[in-house]
Amino acid sequence: MTIIAAADGSALGNPGPAGWAWYIDDNTWHAGGWKRGTNNQGELMAVLDLLRSTAHTGEPLRILCDSQYVINSVTKWMKGWKKKGWKKADGKPVLNQDLLKDIDAALEGRDVSFEWVKGHAGHPLNEAADDRARGAATAYQGGKEPDAGPSYPGAAGSTHDGAASGSGAAAGQRGAGTGTPASSSAAARGGEPGRGGDTASSGTDAEPSGDSLPGLDEAAGLATPVGVALTLEAEVMDAVERQDPETLRFLLSPSFRGVGAAGELLDAASLAASEAARSTVDGVERLAEELHGEVVQLAYLVFRGPASSVITSWWRRESGRWRCFFRQETARG
Template identity: 50%
Template structure:
């Protein structure tokens, strides 16, 4: 059987808030993105995620409809030469988006596939559907909300951002999505004291019963404390901190952080900083995991790095069915 799918990317501003998507039909599609990226990165990520999402059926041929000549030529024409030259172009300059291309190269092994160019914005139904979902993901990141990621391949539950709590109710395979370490990202700007004054009340939602608003969600057999600790440890992993798509799922849309210097960090500034500076390994020494309410857990722990130890507190809240980090504060130990 041949799997026919359209893959597309979108960037609002190029670079700017960006999204990617692949689409087979209304029951089989997947989308994601980053707060800041390029259209080409979105196009490549859509192809990469399509290969990853179908990796469990390597015997099936992929027919990939793509409106990007850059992606098609990169994968089918230029990549062998780039590899021979150590991922450098003929002029000796480094290949752009090399991390995504290397990931695609690894996924191609043992797969049967063809690329077919289609004209974008010309009424092709699969291309239009992928484009619509990629733009929706980019728009979501522009607005600071989590994008709709779709059912995935074969009608599986939403793949991206599945927490341990959600896994109790859905059979979903985890997908890894990344943005190249060298991708253009906005620098974190200092936030004024006025912004701190205007920040929403962190604890106003703690007494709400999240299950009352979502009757289809029942408590998991996995404790909330264990779930949140696992997610915090995941967020400390260098590969996750460099993955804007994943950190965008773990951080609440209203996330704020008070850093060791006393500076207030917004969600976007934190994600950018993690992607740029979060490659050092961080070890977590748990102090306590306290259930503040039915929909919130407060973690306190000590982080260890080569630079020393920091006492940290993280407030995780249920956002729908997913646990997301709402507030974080760190204080360096003397």
């Protein structure tokens, strides 16, 4: 009998607090993450942990994934990378190769297939995995351990066997718990740039609608308004990068106005279309955060290659939820 599971990753800030999760049903899922990682690392770790957690079954496995980066890495590019000594066509080292090497080893002798699904489009398994991965990232952002879930029956550490689940598929598995991702070289330099990894964007082509978005409404449960704003600001950066106007409409105030790095005036639509704002962010350094009653001001430094900018954003509670009403990017030097 084929095992069908969804695998997903999340990063708040990308890099930032990161989570991963796979999901089969409410009684069979697993999640974990790191204090600092990237979305791509989370996506890969979800697949790796799923492979490890089901290795003892001998059953075929179908993995539902909204990341083209993961699917292409495993099914198209990995064979060539291995022949080149884990180098890309341009001769540069493959990003996240520690995780990819572990996935390659875990695939040995397995009957595994991948299926792409559109993220945030109502697919029940994908939505459940996404919620748990985002929950793990949010937990690390708040300095807490995430809910690891029961894992797969018979897997080491599975609560199905009455054992503590911990944060990895097996005790001591590299990259499954707290600290830094298995791809330590990427983590040491702040993670790989953006969501793109070794190719174009691995975004989720999200098409949410209505007055709520899975995973974002839960941000209201964070301890402080500053915590909410930090979480949602990371989502703004992510939505801008993958040109996701629907998510931005949820996050931005109807009266939103912004100023781009070149001094251009922006509204929600032009922010989503801004080439400068959409360029890959290599790292984020938070400079300040201030709370003024029902208004939160955030200020942080972003790095895009050799260039850097200061972004200041203002958030306030509108109709029961926090939304950004002003955002300005100022190029440095």
